[in-house]
Amino acid sequence: MTKTRLFPKPDPTLLVLTSLAGGPKHGYALMKDIEGFSKLTLGPGTVFGCLARLEERGLVRALDPEDRRHPYELTATGLAVLNEQLDELSRVTATSMARLRGGVSTATVPAGGRSDG
Amino acid sequence: MAEIGPVASGEPVSLLARAAIALYPTWWRDRYGEDQLSFMSDLRHEGRSVARALPNLLAGALRARVSGTGAPALPSLWWSRARASVTLSTLPAMLLLPLMVMATERGFYSSGSGQLSAGQHVAETAGGVLFPVLLATGLVLLLGWRVLVHQARRVPKGGGRVRFEAAMAAPVLALGGALALSWLSSRLSPAGLESAWWYRSPTTHRWVVHETWAPGHPLLGPSLHEAAIVWALVGWTVAAVLVGRACARAPLAPDAIRGGVLVARLTAVCTVVLAGAFSVYALAIALQPWHLIPAGDCASVPPVAALRAFNGCSALTAPAGHVVLTSPLSGAVGWWVALAVAGAVFSVLGARAAGRSMRTAAALES
Helix, strand or coil: CCCCCCCCCCCCHHHHHHCCCCECCCCCHHHHHHHHHHHHCCHHHHHHHHHHHHHHHHCCCCCCCEECCEEEEHHHHHHHHHHHHHHHHHHHHHHHHHHHHCCHHHHCCCCCCCCCC | CCCCCCCCCCCCCCCCHHHHHHHHCCCHHHHHHHHHHHHHHHHHCCCHHHHHHHHHHHHHHHHHHHHCCCCCCCHHHHHHHHHHHHHHHHHHHHHHHHHHHHHHHHHHCCCCCCCHHHHHHHHHHHCCCHHHHHHHHHHHHHHHHHHHHHCCCCCHHHHHHHHHHHHHHHHHHHHHHHHHHHHHHHHCCCCCHHHEEECCCCCCEEEECCEEEEEECCCHHHHEEEHHHHHHHHHHHHHHHHHHHHHHHHHHHHHHHHHHHHHHHHHHHHHHHHHHHHHHHHHHHHHHCCCCEEHHHHHCCCCCHHHCCCCCCCCCCCCCCCCECCCCHHHHHHHHHHHHHHHHHHHHHHHHHHHHHHHHHHHHHH
């Protein structure tokens, strides 16, 4: 079977928020952290585009610069929004996992018909 | 507190990366420029490919310019962005219009027998769409131009307004100069350009009128005719840039900018239709079968029938003793289509950015 992606890649904004939930980071550290837990490499345009959007909405804020670069951290609003997003995702994930473990085998579903059991 | 990240490497950043960062808006560079330079420096320090990050950096610059994400909440800045975006949206149409008019005049040819091939039918249909859309685009731009000039006159006279009005005269000079040269050229040709065919052989320039050679200066008239075309193309392009710069800096009231945004949206729609129809038209012409004729027919005197049937003679790809008659558009179709599509993309992005900037500016003011 060829391995094709059915669902889009995770939203970079969610990845940035998730990374910052582990503590303040600057752009490059963010990219490396995200690469570590999601296997996705975000470019500089994407990372700072996300940070700009999040900062504009008050979800992250820049700390004082260190070595010419600003570290960014989650604000209280950012933390609340991330929690809300993850709650939604975990509900879908939990339902999906429960149904998969519930024993409905896709192999027993005839093409165009219904499962007998 | 968790680790913020490794200490900055201080690795020098390549010129290309600096150039890509320079494409971001000023307010973005002021805010994130150093961060991005550090990012690129760290990337290089760890032996990662900087070249692979460049397209992402460029896409980010385009996104920042179109969306304005992260721009300071200053109404004046957002009005200024709206003006610049109107320019970005209308400039491609102003630049593409003369090119497309020239292409539609010279690009199509019939087989001479009156029979059209399938490709020629497609080209004819697409050409039929092109003409009214070209006309509509020209009208939208002219009306928008008139409205902008009218609005600018409501602003008290000052340095800015004088420069604006001077720039607005540039298209008139471009078209007026071209018409004057064209008129002079027709006065110097033996029977006027409408009925005379100018034939350029490798060795001589001759006039052919009603299928026979005619007396007349072999070079002056045709040279002026070509000078008129060059004047129109170069002059219109320069005028488009001048008008664009003037509109982006003009001291226009918000009402005028709202009108400009409407013009930008209409122009974007026209440019998209133009690019689509033109692509079909140009590709259909480029895919027409070539016509081979004996070389003697092309060089014989006077080759009026051949010249009427076709727009160009080329001996480059023909078998020995023959020439290929092909459209002048065929060889250039790739970049003409690319230009048209790029123009449409910029026009749409500009119109979106103009609308968003105008809404944000109005919201900030209220």
